[in-house]
Amino acid sequence: MKIHEYQAKEILARYGLPVVEGRVAETVDEAVRIAEELGPPLVVKAQVHVGGRGKAGGVKLAQSLEEARDAAQRILGMEIKGRPVRKVLVARAVEIAREFYLSVVVDRSVKSVTLMASAEGGVEIEEVAREAPEKIVRQAADPFLGLLPYQARNAAYALDLDPELVRPFVDMALALYRVLRDTDASLVEINPLAVTADGTWAAVDAKIVLDDNGLFRHRDLEALRDVGEEEPQETMARQAGLSFVKLDGTIGCVVNGAGLAMATMDTVKLYGGEPANFLDIGGGAKADQVTQALRILLSDPKVKVVLFNIFGGITRCDDVARGIVEGLRAVDTAVPIVIRLVGTNEEEGRRILADAGLIAVTSMSEAAQKAVALASGR
Ligand code: GDP
Ligand code: MN
DSSP states (O other): OBOOHHHHHHHHHHTTOOBOOEEEESSHHHHHHHHHHHOSSEEEEEOOSOSOTTTTTOEEEESSHHHHHHHHHHHHTOEETTEEOOOEEEEEOOOEEEEEEEEEEEEGGGTEEEEEEESOOSSOHHHHHHHOGGGEEEEEOBTTTBSOHHHHHHHHHHTTOOHHHHHHHHHHHHHHHHHHHHHTEEEEEEEEEEEETTSOEEEOOOEEEEOGGGGGGOHHHHTTOOGGGSOHHHHHHHHTTOEEEEOSSSEEEEESSHHHHHHHHHHHHHTTOOBSEEEEOOTTOOHHHHHHHHHHHHTSTTOOEEEEEEEESSSOHHHHHHHHHHHHHHHOOOSOEEEEEEETTHHHHHHHHHHTTOOEESOHHHHHHHHHHHHTTO
16 A cells, blocks of 8 residues: 655654655645745645656745745646646755665565665666666665664665765664564655755655555554545455456456466466456455456446456355346446356356356366457457
8 A cells, every 4th residue: 555755754754764844735725824834945745646746747846935835736736647636745845965765675586675775866766777776775684683784884885975974874774674664564765865955864755655464453554545546446346355456458357366367367468468457356255246346347448358267166156157147237238248167066157147148168268368359359
C-alpha cells in the first residue's frame, strides 16, 4: 500500500529525520491559511500516489502568499498521470545546495533489506540505475543484525560527504532502517535528501510503500489508506477478499490459486494474448466471490473476453459453475466467457454450465487459445 508524502513525512519525523515543516490542505483557502502560518518562502506540492510530480508541474515554489495561493489553485485543479490532485502539501521551502538519494528497500535480488544511496539525487533512481549504476552505493543489512553503523558510514564515505555531514547521515540511514522494520514497509525513500545552503540535511521528499501482508498488525497505518488513490477495481477486490493485480491487457483471468494464475498468464502470453489482470479467487472460493470477481473484471472496458481457469481441489467445480451462472445473470454482459473446469465435482459443474448455455473445455492451452482468438476478434 502506498501512502502520501505528507503521511510518510509524519512517520519519518517521529524517527527524528529532518523533515521540512508543512501541512496538508484540500482547498485553496486551507492552503493559504497554512501558508500564512508558515510564512514564505514556501513550496506547494501535489499529493498523489505517483512519482515525477515536479516534472509534471505538481511542485511549485512560492516566494509570497499570493504565489502560494496561485500555486495551490493550479495544482488542486490538475491531473498528474491521469490522477486528479485532491490534496496539496504546503511546506517551508529550503534552499538546496546539493541533492542526494537515500532509501532502505527490500531487495529481492540479494534477499535482504538494502540501504541505497546516491549523490545523483532528485532524479528517479531507476534512471540512475539504468544510466550510471556505479553511482548508487548499496549496503545489504544482515537479517539478524539489522543495518549496522559501519554500513551507513560506508555509504557516507562513498558519497564523499563533508565530514560534519557524515554523522547525521549515519543517524538518518539507521533511522530509515528502523522505520522500514517497524512499519513492515518494502520501501522507505527520501529523494531528494538535500544539503541546504547553510549546510544541514533536509528531507525534501518522502515515500513509503507498506507491505499489504503486514498491514493486519498496523491498524494505525491501515488508517492512512487513501481509497481515492486506488484503482477502483483493486478496492473492490480487496473488499471481496480477492487477490488482484490490474494489468494492461484485454483478457480478464479468473483463476483459483496464485501458481495457476501465474501459469494462466504465461499461457495466454504464449499464444499471443495479453492478460488484463492477475486474479486469484483462492482455494475455497464460493459462488459470491466468483460473482464479485466477474463484476470486477467486467468493469474494465478494455476486457474483451473473460477466461476462467479452475482446477478443483478444495474449490468445487459446481460452486464455481454456480458462481459463473449467477455472476453472468447479475452483471449481464456481452463479453464472451471461456471456461476451463477440471477437478472436484467436475461433472456437476459442467451440467450447471450446460443448463445455462455455457460450455467448459478441459485443457488449459485450448482455453487460452480460444480466449486469445476471441480477444483479437478472430
Ligand atoms: P517528485 O518530483 O514527485 O519526486 O517531487 P519532489 O518532492 O522530489 O520535488 C521535485 C523537485 O522539486 C525536487 O527535486 C527539488 O529540486 C524541487 N523542490 C522541492 N521542494 C523544494 C524546496 O523546498 N526548495 C527547492 N529549492 N526546491 C524544491
Ligand atoms: Mn522526489
